[in-house]
Structure formats: structure tokens, C-alpha cells
Amino acid sequence: MLIDFHFHAFTDKIAVRAMEKLTATCGVPAFTDGRLSSALQCFDRWGVDRGVLLPIATKPSQQRIINDWAAENDGGRVISFGTVHPDSEDLFEEMHRVKEMGLHGFKLHPEYQGFFINEPRLDPMFSELECIGLPVTVHAGLDPISPEVTYCMPEPASEMIKRHPKLRIILAHMGGNEYWQESLDHICGLDGEVYIDTAYSLYVPDELMLKMIRKHGADRVLFASDCPWQSAELMFRKIDALPLTDDEKEKIFFRNALALLGESKSTTV
Numbered sequence: 001m002l003i004d005f006h007f008h009a010f011t012d013k014i015a016v017r018a019m020e021k022l023t024a025t026c027g028v029p030a031f032t033d034g035r036l037s038s039a040l041q042c043f044d045r046w047g048v049d050r051g052v053l054l055p056i057a058t059k060p061s062q063q064r065i066i067n068d069w070a071a072e073n074d075g076g077r078v079i080s081f082g083t084v085h086p087d088s089e090d091l092f093e094e095m096h097r098v099k100e101m102g103l104h105g106f107k108l109h110p111e112y113q114g115f116f117i118n119e120p121r122l123d124p125m126f127s128e129l130e131c132i133g134l135p136v137t138v139h140a141g142l143d144p145i146s147p148e149v150t151y152c153m154p155e156p157a158s159e160m161i162k163r164h165p166k167l168r169i170i171l172a173h174m175g176g177n178e179y180w181q182e183s184l185d186h187i188c189g190l191d192g193e194v195y196i197d198t199a200y201s202l203y204v205p206d207e208l209m210l211k212m213i214r215k216h217g218a219d220r221v222l223f224a225s226d227c228p229w230q231s232a233e234l235m236f237r238k239i240d241a242l243p244l245t246d247d248e249k250e251k252i253f254f255r256n257a258l259a260l261l262g263e264s265k266s267t268t269v
């Protein structure tokens with residue numbers, strides 16, 4: 001089984017516009033047209049069984065609509081997370097609504113939502129997320145929307161995490177896109193339910209990737225592509241070629257995901 005813990009899709013209505021904008025920002029061609037159906041077609045080609053949909057509310061006013069859409073599309077091969085915007089007036093209410101609707105976690109994106117990971121003003125939000133108990137995926141490291149300033153760097157992320165020891169957090173992109181050495185130093189090995197995902201990590205040198213997995217432990221690494229921006233098939237091949245045990249690979253490819261989603265006992269593989 002293969003679970004992709006990090007992919008993106010948009011409502012059919014905004015998909016084309018969103019992809020035009022994002023492709024121009026990222027400077028890399030996309031594998032999908034932005035629609036969910038297009039991502040599922042990629043999953044078929046790549047051998048991905050299920051994927052975690054990570055929507056992002058870039059404005060407070062969007063969060064309810066996006067979460068309703070995520071909930072509508074949850075099920076089957078799609079495991080939907082919700083999103084909240086830290087500046088929204090109904091932040092706490094919406095965090096609880098996400099849980100009540102049965103969504104499986106939260107996605108936060110510092111660059112697109114205008115916050116630095118270690119800002120004290122966010123402590124109440126992270127404390128509430130600790131109580132809610134759902135996993136929270138945070139974009140970490142460089143994002144092409146803001147090449148000069150990176151909002152979630154490994155060291156400040158580690159400081160925030162130490163203040164919130166019960167937070168079930170997934171730092172995307174091996175803990176910090178392009179800042180892999182910093183992630184190895186400050187994130188890998190950090191105590192708690194701290195995960196890293198492999199989204200958009202095809203460029204991480206194999207040796208460094210192995211070091212990161214070894215230091216952090218294969219039971220806290222989640223397979224992910226960042227579809228539509230990278231291919232899950234290539235990501236699978238990269239990890240499969242690393243000198244890890246079969247048990248470690250199984251954990252990364254799907255077992256950790258099932259455990260984190262609370263499905264490990266009910267699912268036969």
C-alpha cells in the first residue's frame with residue numbers, strides 16, 4: 001500500500017485560475033490541472049492508493065467554504081484535512097468545526113497565511129490544536145512565493161514545538177524545504193509526535209535524506225509527493241532505493257500514516 005500524505009487540489013471552479021498563478025510562482029510544470037479528479041488520475045499512474053488532501057485558506061473568509069468542500073470530498077481514496085487561517089475571527093470555532101465534520105487534520109501555510117512559526121501570538125492556537133488532537137501539517141522551509149523570507153525555519157519551529165509538547169505536527173518537506181541541514185540539526189530527533197513528510201524532496205541528496213530518516217526514526221517519516229508539483233512515483237523510487245529495511249520502508253510508505261490517522265487496527269493491508 002502507498003499513502004501520499006501531502007497533495008493539493010482545488011475546487012473545480014477555481015482550479016484553472018489557481019494553477020495558472022501557482023505555476024507562474026513556482027516555475028515548475030504541474031502534473032495536474034488542479035482538480036481533484038486530475039490528482040486521482042495521477043495516483044492511478046503512480047501507484048498511489050490514497051492521498052491526504054491539504055487545502056489552504058489564504059484569507060480568513062475562505063476557510064469555511066474550503067473546509068466544507070474538503071469534507072464533501074473526504075472518503076475513499078481521499079483523506080481530507082481542513083484548514084484554518086490564524087487571523088480569522090472564528091478561528092477556535094472553525095478548528096472545532098473541522099473536527100466535528102470528521103476531517104482528519106489541519107494544514108497551515110506560514111507564507112500564504114502571513115505568520116512566522118514561532119510567534120507568541122499563535123500560542124493559543126497551537127495550544128488548542130494540542131487539545132483537539134488532530135495532526136497538523138505545516139509548510140516548512142523555502143516557498144517560492146517568498147524567496148527572500150522563510151516563515152517556518154527549522155530552529156524556530158523546534159522552539160514552538162518545545163512549548164507545545166502534545167502537538168501532533170508534521171513539518172512538510174523533510175522539516176524545511178532547502179534547509180535540510182538545519183532540519184537535521186534542529187528537527188530530526190526532536191521529542192514528541194513530530195513528523196516530517198517527504199513532499200517535494202526529490203532534490204534532497206540521498207545520503208542526507210538517509211541521515212535525516214535515521215536520526216528522526218523511520219516511524220516518524222511520512223511518504224508524500226506534494227502533487228501536483230512532484231511525482232509520487234519518483235519519490236517512491238527514491239525512498240525505495242535507500243538502504244532502509246523493508247520494515248522501515250513500509251512504515252514510511254503507509255504504516256505511519258495509518259497509525260497517525262487512527263486506522264492502523266481497522267485496516268487490512
Ligand SMILES: [Zn+2]
Nearest residue numbers: 006008199226
Ligand atoms: Zn504542498
